[in-house]
Amino acid sequence: LFLGAQGIPYRHSVVTNMVALLPLQHGQFPFWRNLPLPALSSVFLLRRDGFLESLYPLPTQSPFGARQNGIAVQSIRAHPQARSASFYGLATAFNQWRLGAWNQVRGYPLVAGVGLPRSFLLAAWWNRMTGPFAAMLALLLLSTFGYWTFRRVGEDRQRERSAHDLRLWEAKERAEVTLHSIGDGVITTDTQGRVTDINPVAESMLGSARSDLLGKPLETVFHIAHEGDHLPVENPIRRV
Structure with a gap:
């Protein structure tokens, strides 16, 4: 491989030329075979005008000394x-897609x-991604299993809640039918003593419509008094 010639100055004049030659074996530098490079990698030497000077391993598509038009x-x-890119x-x-880099040979x-x-x-890339990919796949499977498990549990609880609500509704309906059918006046309240229901007999006894009495304190709807002297008596709901 002819690298160039350069004059050697001596006392302000050029007396001789120096020629630089490098030995190639089959278009390659022998020491390239011992470089610690990854498998399937290539090392090349190109002239800036595009001529291929040396390549390891041997080229399969282009001869040495021919002008190249590849990506490098x-x-x-x-x-x-x-200086590099x-x-x-x-x-x-x-004739392969390759990723690489080149650097200018100084001088x-x-x-x-x-x-x-x-x-x-x-x-x-695949070897690097195998571990994270397996972890992501395991996480995805675990998430899917967890999602369906929680969904099934949620559906079971929803069915139980619906069945419970249905039982409560049926019990309330039976209680209302019973209270509205007996001959005694009945008033029901919540834990705060507010009227929640009143049957027709109680409406008749109090002279007020059910809609007007709902939500009112029991003391304002039904005045509790002692039987003998008619003095006010504490509402037993408050004690309860």
């Missing part, structure tokens, strides 16, 4: 003043770079 060359042309796209030397019209195939990146 496109990146170099797109960044003429940059990254790229992602179709690498024509392998020479060359760039060196590395690339990784998309399949390697996807495999690495």
